[in-house]
Every structure is written in structure tokens, then in C-alpha cells.
Amino acid sequence: MMKKKVIKSLKIFSLAFALMLIILPFVSAGVGISWDKETSLIPENTKTCLTYKVYNPWPEDSYVQIELSEELMQIVSYIESEAKFVPKQTSSENAIPVEFCFKTPKIYKEDCLLFNKIICRQDCTEEMKIYEGEVEVLEVGEQDVKGGAGGSATAISVSAPLRIKVQCVAHARNYSVVYILIALIALVLLMINLLKKRKEKK
Amino acid sequence: MQKTFKFKMKKKVDWFNILLVLVILVALIFLVLQNTLFNNVFSITGHATETSTLSNVTIAKYLSIALCTNLSDGILFGDVIELPATDINATHNFDGASTGSTMCVNVSEDANTPIDFCTKANAHLTSVDDDTIGLANETYHNSTETNAGTPGRDTNSTSLTTSYVKSGYAVAAGGLNYYRFWLDVPASQPSGNYNNTVYFKGVTTTLDCN
Numbered sequence: 095m096m097k098k099k100v101i102k103s104l105k106i107f108s109l110a111f112a113l114m115l116i117i118l119p120f121v122s123a124g125v126g127i128s129w130d131k132e133t134s135l136i137p138e139n140t141k142t143c144l145t146y147k148v149y150n151p152w153p154e155d156s157y158v159q160i161e162l163s164e165e166l167m168q169i170v171s172y173i174e175s176e177a178k179f180v181p182k183q184t185s186s187e188n189a190i191p192v193e194f195c196f197k198t199p200k201i202y203k204e205d206c207l208l209f210n211k212i213i214c215r216q217d218c219t220e221e222m223k224i225y226e227g228e229v230e231v232l233e234v235g236e237q238d239v240k241g242g243a244g245g246s247a248t249a250i251s252v253s254a255p256l257r258i259k260v261q262c263v264a265h266a267r268n269y270s271v272v273y274i275l276i277a278l279i280a281l282v283l284l285m286i287n288l289l290k291k292r293k294e295k296k
Numbered sequence: 297m298q299k300t301f302k303f304k305m306k307k308k309v310d311w312f313n314i315l316l317v318l319v320i321l322v323a324l325i326f327l328v329l330q331n332t333l334f335n336n337v338f339s340i341t342g343h344a345t346e347t348s349t350l351s352n353v354t355i356a357k358y359l360s361i362a363l364c365t366n367l368s369d370g371i372l373f374g375d376v377i378e379l380p381a382t383d384i385n386a387t388h389n390f391d392g393a394s395t396g397s398t399m400c401v402n403v404s405e406d407a408n409t410p411i412d413f414c415t416k417a418n419a420h421l422t423s424v425d426d427d428t429i430g431l432a433n434e435t436y437h438n439s440t441e442t443n444a445g446t447p448g449r450d451t452n453s454t455s456l457t458t459s460y461v462k463s464g465y466a467v468a469a470g471g472l473n474y475y476r477f478w479l480d481v482p483a484s485q486p487s488g489n490y491n492n493t494v495y496f497k498g499v500t501t502t503l504d505c506n
Binding site: 277 | 310312313316317319320323324326327330331354355356357358359360361362363364365367368370371372373386401402404405406407408417421434477488489490491492493494495496497498499500502503506
């Protein structure tokens with residue numbers, strides 16, 4: 095009788111243990127990245143924003159942070175700095191967009207007639223400047239070694255490539271300033287003449 | 297009477313002023329042309345007609361990874377009682393089925409590109425009192441399958457570094473990359489609790505670790 099009871103308890107315990115193994119997740123929180131653009135052609139001296147997406151098809155919620163590699167950080171003007179919550183079972187189809195913006199610098203030298211700034215022409219003879227790096231999505235959960243023992247904590251991330259090509263916009267020499275200046279001088283002379291005439295009449 | 301009329305006409309016409317007005321007009325015309333016509337001077341013009349249709353394709357890529365629970369808990373080497381100690385096994389090196397490793401990184405089935413893994417550590421194993429066990433003493437090996445001998449402590453096992461190094465190639469969606477870790481502790485090592493952080497990064501196979 096006693097033996098039967100022990101066997102029954104053992105069976106229940108084994109079943110409970112097996113159930114626990116099934117229910118408890120085999121994996122930790124995960125990270126995912128989805129993108130449909132690896133290269134972006136942006137005119138110089140222009141601000142533009144790009145969107146990548148994050149997802150988490152794993153059975154635990156996760157918090158992620160977006161980081162750009164060093165070379166891309168030179169031209170970044172906005173990036174979300176706070177950790178983003180990505181709910182568990184978020185598939186790639188329902189990925190959450192993350193936006194970051196770049197302001198491309200003025201890179202290509204113009205051929206100017208005055209003061210290196212006025213009456214300029216751009217032939218675009220210089221080689222195209224490309225900022226190359228990666229977009230990294232890091233999982234920012236706790237990073238402690240369990241049980242306080244010595245050893246290494248672990249962390250994960252995923253990354254996607256990104257190239258920003260700075261486009262040179264060619265243009266002919268612009269004489270607008272000269273035309274405006276001539277028109278202004280002529281206008282001033284005309285006004286002086288007319289005022290003189292009016293004084294003479296008086 | 298005629299003489300007086302001629303004299304009045306001469307007085308009224310001021311050629312210099314007319315010239316100035318003309319200069320202003322011409323300058324304004326050139327200004328407008330400069331910013332409209334001259335800008336498009338190289339554009340093709342003509343009477344040919346054409347029709348067009350849009351051709352478009354979007355190539356999307358997505359990948360996701362997660363650590364197996366035993367690896368997410370950390371790489372633990374337990375208490376070391378005797379020094380020097382070599383090839384100390386991490387606690388989960390052999391506790392899987394067929395004495396395989398249970399430290400692994402999962403690639404989600406919700407991914408459409410194979411993944412390379414990159415691994416690095418942030419620093420030497422360091423105690424709160426700033427004593428260190430050099431990273432060269434913390435070694436690992438990886439494989440997409442595991443059993444008693446794989447991943448093995450052989451010539452392919454490498455030391456962790458502070459820069460990312462590839463540690464798994466073209467792992468397909470739904471696949472696993474198993475790891476084993478070992479630690480050497482020199483005889484002169486001061487006692488204490490030593491920690492660091494090991495990073496695992498998933499990248500497309502075309503991308504370097506950086």
C-alpha cells in the first residue's frame with residue numbers, strides 16, 4: 095500500500111517536472127532586426143531619416159537599444175536613445191519601426207570666383223564620399239551572473255549593414271549675385287538722379 | 297511756337313535714366329533666367345513622346361537570435377580550490393543530452409538570412425579589487441552540433457578578445473550554435489570573485505564583425 099503511494103507520488107512529481115520543462119522557456123529574451131535598405135544616396139548638406147525595424151519572435155519580452163557604428167555616428171543628427179520595449183512573439187511582419195536621422199555635411203569643393211563662396215560652379219570631379227557602418231540592436235536586459243558567482247555575464251545583439259553615399263549635385267556657375275548687384279547699383283543711381291532733378295525743379 | 301515745343305521735348309528725355317531703367321530690367325530678366333532656364337540648359341528637349349511603366353522590387357532581410365537559458369544565465373566556472381588550474385570547464389559544458397553542451401545561441405525560424413556569429417568580451421575577468429585574470433585564459437569553441445567531444449577543447453579553441461571575432465558561420469534559420477568555455481587560472485592569482493561580460497552578435501554572412 096505504502097509502495098503504491100510512493101510510486102504514485104513519484105509519477106506525479108515526474109509529470110510536474112516534465113510540464114515545467116515544457117512551460118519554462120528554453121531560451122532567454124531575444125532580439126531581431128528587419129531592414130529593406132542597406133544603401134542610401136543623400137545629397138550633401140541634406141537631412142534625411144531612415145527606418146529599420148526591430149522584432150522579438152521569442153517567448154519573453156525584451157528591451158532593445160539602437161546603436162550606430164562610429165563612422166555613421168559622425169553624421170547622425172537624431173537617434174532614439176531610450177530602450178525600446180519589444181513584446182514577446184512580435185514577428186518580423188509586425189516589427190516595430192525605429193527611426194534615426196542623418197545630416198550629410200558639405201563635402202565637395204566648389205570652384206568659386208569670389209571669396210570662395212560667391213559665383214560658384216560644381217563639376218563633381220571628386221570621388222564620392224561613403225560613410226559605411228552598421229546598425230546594431232542590443233538587448234538591454236540584466237547582465238549579472240546568476241547566483242553572484244564569478245564568471246562572465248552574457249549579452250546579445252544583431253546588426254545590419256548601412257552605407258550612406260553623399261551625393262554631389264553638379265551645377266553651372268551662378269551669377270545671380272552679380273545681377274542683383276548691378277540692378278541695385280542702377281536703382282540707387284536712378285534714385286539719386288530723380289532726387290537731384292526734383293531739387294533742381296524747386 | 298515750334299521752337300518752344302522742341303526745347304521742352306529735349307528737357308523731358310533723360311537718356312541716362314532710361315539707360316538705368318533698362319539695366320535694371322535686363323539684370324532682373326537675367327536673374328530669372330539664371331534660376332530657371334539656365335539651370336536646365338543641359339536638359340534634353342524635343343518633340344519625341346514616350347510612355348513608361350514602373351519596375352520595382354524590394355529586398356527585405358530579417359534575422360533574430362536568442363541565448364539558450366543556460367548561456368543567458370552567464371558563463372560560470374564555479375569555485376576553484378587549487379591553483380594553478382587549467383581547462384576548468386564552465387558548469388554547463390557537459391550537462392546536455394549525450395553530455396553535450398547546453399550553452400547555445402538560437403537563430404529564429406522567423407529569419408530569412410543565414411547568420412554569422414561574432415563573440416567578444418568587454419574586459420579581462422576582473423575582481424572588485426581590480427585584480428584580473430587575463431582574457432587569454434578564457435577560451436571557447438563553438439559548433440552547430442554538440443556531443444561529448446564537440447565543441448572540443450582542441451587546437452580550434454580560441455581565447456576571447458575585446459574585439460569581435462567570428463565564432464560561427466552561416467547558421468541557418470532555426471539552427472543552433474553551441475559553445476563550450478574553459479578557464480585557466482595561474483598559481484599566483486589572488487583569491488576573489490572575477491567577472492566580465494561576453495557579447496554574442498548575429499550578423500548577415502556578408503558583414504564583418506567590426
